[in-house]
Structure formats: structure tokens, C-alpha cells
Amino acid sequence: MADKNWIGAFENAFPAEALQRDCPMAACTTLRLGGPADLLAEPATEEELLRMLALAGERSVPVTVIGRGSNLLVRDGGIRGLVIRIGRRMKGIETDGTSLTAMAGTTLTELAHHAAVSGLAGLAFASGIPGTVGGGVLMNAGAYGGEMCQVTSWAEGVRPDGSRFRYSRDELGFGYRHSRLQDEDGIVTRAGFTLREGDRAQIEAEMADLNARRSEKQPLQQPSAGSTFKRPEGYFAAALIDQCGLKGMRVGGAAVSEKHAGFLVNLGGTAADFEELMRRVRDIVEEKCGVCLEPEIRILGEA
Numbered sequence: 038m039a040d041k042n043w044i045g046a047f048e049n050a051f052p053a054e055a056l057q058r059d060c061p062m063a064a065c066t067t068l069r070l071g072g073p074a075d076l077l078a079e080p081a082t083e084e085e086l087l088r089m090l091a092l093a094g095e096r097s098v099p100v101t102v103i104g105r106g107s108n109l110l111v112r113d114g115g116i117r118g119l120v121i122r123i124g125r126r127m128k129g130i131e132t133d134g135t136s137l138t139a140m141a142g143t144t145l146t147e148l149a150h151h152a153a154v155s156g157l158a159g160l161a162f163a164s165g166i167p168g169t170v171g172g173g174v175l176m177n178a179g180a181y182g183g184e185m186c187q188v189t190s191w192a193e194g195v196r197p198d199g200s201r202f203r204y205s206r207d208e209l210g211f212g213y214r215h216s217r218l219q220d221e222d223g224i225v226t227r228a229g230f231t232l233r234e235g236d237r238a239q240i241e242a243e244m245a246d247l248n249a250r251r252s253e254k255q256p257l258q259q260p261s262a263g264s265t266f267k268r269p270e271g272y273f274a275a276a277l278i279d280q281c282g283l284k285g286m287r288v289g290g291a292a293v294s295e296k297h298a299g300f301l302v303n304l305g306g307t308a309a310d311f312e313e314l315m316r317r318v319r320d321i322v323e324e325k326c327g328v329c330l331e332p333e334i335r336i337l338g339e340a
């Protein structure tokens with residue numbers, strides 16, 4: 038159990054701009070859902086992150102890590118303990134020949150644009166994925182035939198116990214929307230990418246084309262966390278959901294998008310609505326198609 042004054046201890050130890058008490062998680066997620074986190078902390082450096090983890094450890098405070106919140110459903114009761122956001126305060130990109138090193142809070146869009154401007158090919162697929170480098174590597178995010186595992190050469194960071202890691206691509210154990218970091222709660226602080234020389238105009242044209250395809254097919258004007266379910270082997274989740282006639286299905290303010298059945302969207306409901314809609318979609322698809330959909334989004338917090 039966390040001791041009562043743990044928030045005060047954080048406020049004494051870290052600058053005010055790094056902390057926010059009772060932070061509504063709806064403001065930290067693209068789904069715009071979720072109750073408050075007791076304390077949101079945003080480290081600017083790995084050193085600061087380590088100090089936050091140490092203080093949380095000393096006070097027995099549970100720790101949750103988030104990036105841009107673009108793959109998260111946070112429940113209505115919010116998150117007890119400390120939420121560490123690796124985001125705006127931990128950004129930056131360095132170029133060395135065809136290699137890039139990025140801080141984990143850099144967005145994938147920023148990384149892909151930096152690569153394009155530097156005439157480096159390989160990251161165009163990531164330009165429309167609204168997450169961070171850290172979340173992207175942990176999730177092995179991918180689109181249009183590209184995946185983070187194809188370009189990531191290493192990732193480093195810290196574990197909740199304060200130990201440091203640096204894993205090569207092979208050691209990262211990438212799979213479909215999976216990396217070893219998910220199994221050991223590794224917090225990414227920096228990652229390295231190996232790209233190829235390319236033509237800036239051509240890379241920018243490719244990114245523009247992929248992003249036009251994305252806005253034509255996906256409900257980008259409505260709050261979502263992207264594809265709600267993973268692609269089951271041999272099928273597409275969106276096609277199965279569509280086949281069951283579920284486009285437009287609603288639970289309260291949560292709905293299956295009319296535009297793309299793989300996206301469940303928030304039209305002004307609660308996280309409970311959204312989770313119930315996920316359950317109903319999963320049950321109907323299982324009953325009618327015999328395929329069990331697994332969530333791609335990660336569910337956090339208390340009901």
C-alpha cells in the first residue's frame with residue numbers, strides 16, 4: 038500500500054511542470070476516455086525517470102507507463118498510483134549517416150518526417166501512426182506492409198526496478214504487435230533505427246499517398262485507439278465485424294465505426310460503454326464466424 042503522503046514527496050522532489058495531480062486520463066488518450074490518474078509525471082531525462090521509479094518503489098506506489106495514449110482504453114475509475122508519461126519532455130532525434138537515434142517521446146510522425154527530410158527511406162509507413170517511438174517499438178506498430186521491427190536496430194531504457202537494458206533488434210523478440218518489452222515492463226527511453234538512402238521527394242510522395250489512403254478509409258475525425266482488435270491469423274478483424282453486420286452498432290456512446298468496422302469509436306460515452314461494446318462485438322464474431330478476436334488496445338485502470 039502506498040503511504041498517504043507519496044504525492045507530496047513527488048512534489049518536493051520534482052519540478053512543478055513535470056507533475057499533474059488528479060490528471061484526467063481522457064485528456065491523455067486519443068479515445069478521450071478514462072478517469073483521473075492520482076499523479077501524472079513526465080520525466081525529461083532517463084536520470085529523472087530513474088529517480089521517479091526509485092521514489093515510487095520506496096513508497097510502494099504502483100507505476101503505469103504511457104506514451105501518447107493512442108492504443109489505450111483507460112477505465113472510468115482512472116489509475117491509482119503514478120502514471121509516467123514518456124512524451125513531450127523526452128524528445129529529440131540525432132542523425133548519423135543512415136542511422137537515426139530518437140528519444141522515446143518523439144512521435145512516429147516526427148521521426149518519419151525527419152527521415153524523409155534527411156533523404157532516408159524505410160519509415161514512410163509510420164508517418165500516420167499517432168504514437169511515440171517508445172509505444173511504437175513496444176507494440177511493434179505497423180501499417181501498409183511496414184513494421185517497426187524492420188527498421189529498429191536497438192532500444193534501451195530501464196526496468197521498473199531501476200536496472201538498465203539495451204536490446205538489439207534480435208533480442209527485442211518482435212512478433213505481430215508484440216515485443217519482449219511487453220513481458221518485462223521495460224520502459225524505452227531511446228531507440229535506434231537503420232534506414233536506407235532514398236529520395237526526399239519520393240519518400241514524401243509515398244507518405245502523402247499512405248496518409249490519403251488512411252483518411253479515406255479510417256474515421257480520423259472521431260476519437261478512437263485505432264484498430265481495436267488484433268488481426269486474427271488468416272482473417273481481418275474489420276472484415277469479420279462487417280460480415281456480422283455490426284457497423285454502426287452502439288452501446289451508449291461507443292460505436293462500431295460506419296467507415297471502418299475495425300475501429301470502435303467514442304461518440305461521447307464512457308469507458309464502460311466501450312468495453313461492453315468490445316465484449317459484444319467479440320461474442321457475436323465468435324458465435325457467427327467461430328473466430329475469437331483479441332484486443333490490440335491495452336486496457337488500464339479501475340472500473
Ligand SMILES: Cc1cc2nc3c(=O)[nH]c(=O)nc-3n(C[C@H](O)[C@H](O)[C@H](O)COP(=O)(O)OP(=O)(O)OC[C@H]3O[C@@H](n4cnc5c(N)ncnc54)[C@H](O)[C@@H]3O)c2cc1C
Binds near residue numbers: 226
Ligand atoms: C487513428 C489511429 C490510427 C492508428 N493506426 C495504427 C496503425 O496503422 N498501426 C499500428 O500499429 N497502430 C496504430 N494505432 C495504434 C497506436 O498509435 C500504436 O499502437 C502506437 O504505437 C502506440 O503508441 P503510444 O505512444 O500512443 O502508446 P500508448 O498508447 O500510450 O501505450 C501503448 C502501450 O505502450 C506502452 N508504452 C508507451 N510508451 C512506452 C515507453 N516509452 N516504454 C515502454 N512502454 C511504453 C504502454 O505502457 C502501453 O502498454 C493507431 C491509433 C489511432 C488512434
